[in-house]
Amino acid sequence: MVLPVLSTIIGGLLMMTLIGKPIAWLQEALIHLLESMQGGSRFLMGAILGAMATFDFGGPVNKTMSLFSDGLLVSGVYGPEAVKFVGSIIPPFGITLSFLLTRHKYTRAEREALKAAFPMGICMITEGVIPIAARDLLRVVGSCVVASAVAGGLIMVWGVESPVHPRMAACLLCLCSPILCCFAWRWV
Known part of the structure; x- marks a missing residue:
């Protein structure tokens, strides 16, 4: 004791x-x-943070980015928290959208994994896509990282901020510009 x-x-x-x-x-x-940072450098910063948020689906790179954005949130800098929010839900939502568009490409086990991946994605948990990404790691991780990088860059350039620590997709309403955030998703 x-x-x-x-x-x-x-x-x-x-x-x-x-x-x-x-x-x-x-x-x-x-x-x-x-x-x-202004203009292009803000896009680059958002792209790097977005890529880090998605790169290893909840692993150490993701946790490093999360810790960095949480520290900035406490200091009154809210942009990286919005990037973390979007970067955390792009993989489950993107893979679910891919499944809805091309069901024949997914095995029975992957379909079962998606039943958990999407609800986990609503809660910003990206680990649910790991069983699906395991079969084609390069394409799945690559597409998720590029999508999150583009969305993160757009979010930083457009000045979207999250003054709250998001834990669910419902926190979209707490962003300072939820419509711009949705446009960032739409672009990817």
């Missing part, structure tokens, strides 16, 4: 003194960089 408490105290002190200050400095530098 003493060891967990002691290790938590030591870990917390190390985070506050040694690790926290460099991370805070880096976060402030990234916020300044993001706020100074």
